[in-house]
Amino acid sequence: MKLILLGAPGAGKGTLAEILTEKLGIPTISTGNIIREAVSKGTEMGLKAKAFTESGKLVPDDVVIGIINERLKKPDCERGFILDGFPRTIPQAEALRKMDLDVDIVVDIGITDEAVVERMAGRRVCKDCSATYHIKNIPPKKEGICDLCGADLIIRKDDDPQTVLDRLAIYHEQTEPLIEFYKKTGKLFTIDGVAGIEKNISSILTALEGKE
Numbered sequence: 001m002k003l004i005l006l007g008a009p010g011a012g013k014g015t016l017a018e019i020l021t022e023k024l025g026i027p028t029i030s031t032g033n034i035i036r037e038a039v040s041k042g043t044e045m046g047l048k049a050k051a052f053t054e055s056g057k058l059v060p061d062d063v064v065i066g067i068i069n070e071r072l073k074k075p076d077c078e079r080g081f082i083l084d085g086f087p088r089t090i091p092q093a094e095a096l097r098k099m100d101l102d103v104d105i106v107v108d109i110g111i112t113d114e115a116v117v118e119r120m121a122g123r124r125v126c127k128d129c130s131a132t133y134h135i136k137n138i139p140p141k142k143e144g145i146c147d148l149c150g151a152d153l154i155i156r157k158d159d160d161p162q163t164v165l166d167r168l169a170i171y172h173e174q175t176e177p178l179i180e181f182y183k184k185t186g187k188l189f190t191i192d193g194v195a196g197i198e199k200n201i202s203s204i205l206t207a208l209e210g211k212e
Contacts, residue, residue, distance in 0.1 A: 001104050001105075003082045004082075004105075006109065006182070007108065007109030007111065008168055008175075009116065009158075009167045009168065015138065016107075020082055023201070026080040029068065031086045048063060053158065068086050069099060072099070080104075090178065093181055107207075113165075115193070117161055120161075124154065126149060126151050126152075127154045129151065191204065
């Protein structure tokens with residue numbers, strides 16, 4: 001199974017991807033995590049991307065496409081994968097199509113800007129393993145501590161309310177057109193971003209069964 005998760009920043013793509021990875025046994029390819037890892041390690045690509053991520057802007061297409069193309073060639077992607085955060089622009093979608101990857105379904109997570117700002121204000125991320133929590137919806141067992149590795153949870157700079165609004169503006173301008181792009185392929189499946197995780201996972205799995 002090959003899935004793409006579309007949605008505004010904070011729509012819940014990461015949470016859904018983690019659960020789907022466990023249920024389907026395929027890896028999640030998170031562009032955001034790959035880029036943040038490169039930034040933290042100070043790699044050449046990471047330094048190039050740093051100025052964009054810190055200001056809430058999108059990393060240039062050529063950098064992102066190169067990362068994704070290399071990652072999808074690894075053995076663990078042979079049975080399928082979940083793309084979280086890619087594609088984000090029409091050129092990226094066109095580049096993905098040229099990779100000859102037959103995507104089964106594109107899940108669009110519908111949510112309002114107001115709900116995104118409120119949700120991201122409560123988001124916490126592990127500084128070491130990048131696991132994501134929310135102080136209300138998905139709290140860690142111990143406040144401020146990651147359940148998985150025991151490291152401290154932090155508030156990412158791009159979860160700051162003003163940065164979130166800037167990212168939403170970019171999403172509406174550059175990423176939202178992908179909804180129409182994939183609707184034309186007949187593979188777009190829309191869910192309600194505030195309907196609840198269990199309900200949305202069930203809906204996605206049911207839609208996938210129809211693709212088998």
